[in-house]
Amino acid sequence: MAGIDLDNVTKRFKGTAALDGVSLTVPEGETLALFGPSGSGKTVLLRVIAGVVQPDAGRVRLGGRDVTEEPPEDRGVGMAFQNFALFPHMSAFDNIAAPLTARRDAPSVLKAGVERVAKLLKIDHVLGQAPRQLSNGQKQRTALARAMAGQPKVLLLDDPLRNVDAKLRFEMRLELPRLLAREGVTAIYVTQDYREAMALGKRIAVLFEGRIAQIATPDEIYHAPATLAIAKLFGDPAINVLDVTPERDAHGPFARLSDRRAPLDPGLAHAVGRACVLGVRPEAIRFVDAEAPGAVPVTVEAETPLNEKTVTLAVTRRGRELLISRPAGAPGPATGPAHVAVDSVHALLFDRETGARIAPEPPGGAIRGAAA
Template identity: 65%
Template sequence: MPELRIENLTKRFKNETVLDGVSFTVAEGETTILFGPSGAGKTVLLRCIAGAVDPEEGRITIGGNDISDVPPEHRGIGMAFQNFALFPHMTAFDNIASPLTARRWSREKIQEGVEQVAKLLKIGHVLSHPPRALSNGQKQRTALARALAASPEILLLDDPLRNVDAKLRFEMRLELPRLLADQGATVIYVTQDYKEAMALGDRIAVLSGGRIAQIGTPEDIYRRPASVEIARHFGDPTINLLDVVPEKDGGGVFTRLSDQRVPLDSGLEAAVGRDCVLGLRPEALRFSDSPDGIPVEIEAETPFNEKTVTLVVTARKREILISRPAGTAAPGSGTARIEVDATDALLFDRATQERIAPQHRGGGKSEAAA
């Protein structure tokens, strides 16, 4: 399967720049998640790649071949967009079969291809129905089935699970990676759901302000977010963000919460004395019996199916969320103490909102650059 490369892609609508020099590569057979808030330009980028929209600048190459001026129908790209784009005069079967019919597949092969993908997406019972008789979820799955049926080398999926019910969405998060791997397609998958991004992507490209703000593996994005904005987007409950000024003494680099010492990575010495934001994931905090723990007051506790989230308040009235597995023993009210491992703490520059990566001896970073 070919590599897809986007180089300095720029798209404007009147005076608004929607895409501003976007560049990234999707390796052969890789699924890259394009993640970002509504209005970030994700769908516009897909339409540029598909040929439905012409960019003002930049190049798009597939397998090293520039396709920027190639008509959409000759790009060999499979697409499934949010607006379904189903042919209203055709049944669901014929909609799914349309790319196969265009390739002049045999009737038997078309029947087999359509039924196979329809079974996976659980729409076999509506194949004889026209689009007007389908629910939004069924329309979404029909559009996805049409994109998958011809096993294209490049596949563009624009939030294809947005309109399906929660149960099927969960099932498809498990099934889609296997299906895409079996097809071997090079995939760009758009979503605003961070759980979907983490579950489906080999890599995640975060689009913000018309630019790629960060690209990396799901672990990179979650554990080493490039900015406060990206850190907020990934995680439920959301990350705790607290204004701090790091210090240093003979014991190393640290900061304070409720006047208690919170150790930081020794490579963060350059942040000492600077206005920073401390990022603490709720699951990285835990209740502690240690007298050195951070004193807090428990405000509320909310049980979920797989976890329990506790809201606590520090001595300086700063709110912190703590997440623990359901059934784990912990105080439910009154005063308590909490602690955090230095390896789980993130530090951001308060002015730029960018993450400060630890630096160790020799000038090297202690981790992959985000």
């Protein structure tokens, strides 16, 4: 039985579609990361599930039950808001207790329930304080505790880590999956940060302009993105994009990079002659000696050391900019001329016009082609 099931959900605001026929299913107990640029409809979708926004068309089913017409209080959904939305006139305890008071639990049950989630989220020492006395991290944890206190079957998390600092965000990113698994809850996690999406989602739904562009595991999205736009969103720095037109010789399909032959996946033979875009991740480019096979001459222009890696901006002879990343501490060239090798076999190929990825044909097809 599906935890969350959306069927063709559509919502328009003043004529423009915020959600355009969204259908998706989240199996019970699974966490789905909902990722997309701002204005893509992520928050609206979450609010439709919560029941605070009414869809114009489509059905919302939770645990198999059609709740499209039900008010939010009857849906049994917990939600954490991006701006926390704590009740400013109540203590942290009363905030967290809200789902339990709604059920008119006995005071002892209520206290036990609040303390259970408070302990889980490590805020049991601040329960008596008012929200304005809490630090940002404590506020965020209180909001999360409130969403989870009623042990809802469905948990909706609207970018809950956006407004907390890096340290807390990282801590919560590590902690959340275990917490969600322990509660056995079906969750949707909205985020603008692709790393959070990859770390937290069993699967990721990528939303563009109110439509789902791809829904797949982090692995598939990273290695086989449906479109160039998706590939650009996953990765920091973003994927390098090079216009190419694949050619073919006795060794199989290849692309021309600075007049060097850059071999492509043998399964891409069908793309020969098409106007394409080659997507190469910054970590798939390495600095090599001039004599190395396939070495492309470049000029190194600038270097940005980040925490865990170093990003280099290099320009090819034809003026194409390449971003190259290597682990922090690994040796790299000084500014000036250098040579790079591009792992073109594992690079991604997209149609230049539609942006759709051109998938390599399975080896079976390639063998048959060779036999003919």
